[in-house]
Amino acid sequence: MGALQKAQVVVAALGAGAGVGYALFALVTPAEQQKQAMLKEMPEQHPQHRDEAAHTHRLVMVTLQEAAATQENVAWRKNWTRGGGAV
Structure with a gap:
């Protein structure tokens, strides 16, 4: 179970990082x-x-x-x- 939980944490961290990156990109892109x-x-x-x-x-x-x-x-x-x- 430790490996599965570790994989879920890694996927969640990568997803959160991608979400933050996308949000920042959307903020700085001109209209x-x-x-x-x-x-x-x-x-x-x-x-x-x-x-x-x-x-x-x-x-x-x-x-x-x-x-x-x-x-x-x-x-x-x-x-x-x-x-x-x-x-």
């Missing part, structure tokens, strides 16, 4: 209105930030295409704004 407000305030939602990110992405893609087309190690360039040629 739907708060989620929507947070999403509106994110920098990715601003047109200027999106344009800058798109421009940066285009520059990276051009650099990758150029690196694929040449034998030069473009990682050693000191000036990334110009293309081709030696350092």
Whole structure:
């Protein structure tokens, strides 16, 4: 009977811990209105930030295409704004 009682205590303790964890998670999770407000305030939602990110992405893609087309190690360039040629 000792092993059965010990197992019940362990199961009860684990269940209580899971219940407390779930309750704390439910308390700190924001409501739907708060989620929507947070999403509106994110920098990715601003047109200027999106344009800058798109421009940066285009520059990276051009650099990758150029690196694929040449034998030069473009990682050693000191000036990334110009293309081709030696350092």
